[in-house]
Amino acid sequence: MRPSSSFRQIGALLCRVILVVVCLCFSVPSAAHASGQGSQNTPTQLRVGFFLAPPHAYTLPSGQSAGAAVDLLVGHIAPLMGIPVEVVGPYPFARLLHDFDARKLDGILMLSRTPERELLFTFPKTPFHSMSPSLAVLDASSITEFTQETRLEGKRVGTILGAWMPKILLTSGARLDPTVGDSSTALNLQKLIGGRVEAVYAPDGATLKEMIRRIPHAPAIRILPIPAPRLAVYTVFARQVPADIVLRYEQALQTVLSTISYKSLEQQHLLAPVR
Structure with a gap:
């Protein structure tokens, strides 16, 4: 066999090896949010962080997360979505935003909308509450x-x-x-x-x-x-969360708010014990 033919065969073999390696690299899921993923990259559980803001979100003496916003998401919306939600915190507000990925979170329990935040998170169409x-x-x-x-x-x-x-x-x-x-x-x-x-x-x-x-x-x-418009607040999601999950959240939220008022949930947590 002539040397030039051998070189061509070796070159072709190297090309195939490189192609396989590239394909494998692109097929491996990213480290962020890779755990807890079901089929077709659908998460089997959502981790949602919160900052301390009673009566919406706080921590019981037992360490359990509680509050009107927690009840709304975990007790009412998540069952309709078909995905369990773990609410974790409290975190300092600034760190919750800046260390979001490092904490391996899929969402933030309550957040107001700004152009800067819209670049970082997926906001649903409907807020669940408004604040003064x-x-x-x-x-x-x-x-x-x-x-x-x-x-x-x-x-x-x-x-x-x-x-x-x-x-x-x-x-x-x-x-x-x-x-x-x-x-x-x-x-x-x-x-x-x-x-x-x-x-x-x-x-x-x-x-x-x-x-x-x-x-x-x-x-x-x-x-x-303060004489300013009421501040709409949303449960927001990481950009990596599939659009289908956000849509299921929006549909569940509309269903829940058509049957119960957030104000009624809020009243249940006034003067509740907090750590």
């Missing part, structure tokens, strides 16, 4: 209301790192003091009581009220609604 952005101030505070004309020049306002804030607050002249932690709102309320901030912002007035109720011997604290 609010401020908490001591009863003796000189801040008696928050209107379009309110100016907070130089006043320190405790906020949650990474949380959405209305433009009217951002342009009020307030000195924003972001807090990080599993319970940023509770920490901010302690700062308020201790005189380290003059107001506390939260995207949800109901969470502020519930956090205040859980502070032993708390001084009189007032909740001031």
Whole structure:
């Protein structure tokens, strides 16, 4: 056999080997969300993370996740989807967003919609609830209301790192003091009581009220609604979650909300014990 013929055979063999290796590489599922996958890349369970926000999501003394949003997803929506859901947390809000993939999560229990977040997560068409952005101030505070004309020049306002804030607050002249932690709102309320901030912002007035109720011997604290549109909140999903799963969630959500109100679930968790 001539040398040139041998070289051609060896070259053809190498090409076939390379082709097989390439095919194998593309057929191996990615590490993210590979565990718990059923046939046709459909997950057999969803892991959904949450941040502390009673009465929507919190942790019982036993360590079990609880709350109105937890009940809605785990107890009502998941059975209609046909996929069990594990709700895990609480995580600090900013870390929940930034370390989402590292925590091997498939979704976030409740999140408001922004253009930046739409690049990271799949938002369903329908929110499951809406919130009223609010401020908490001591009863003796000189801040008696928050209107379009309110100016907070130089006043320190405790906020949650990474949380959405209305433009009217951002342009009020307030000195924003972001807090990080599993319970940023509770920490901010302690700062308020201790005189380290003059107001506390939260995207949800109901969470502020519930956090205040859980502070032993708390001084009189007032909740001031912020004149901004109510904030729609969604359960969002990782981009890797199949579109069919998101569609099943949307269909189940519409079915559930046609028979029960989220407000009724919320009422069941007011003043519930929290760790």
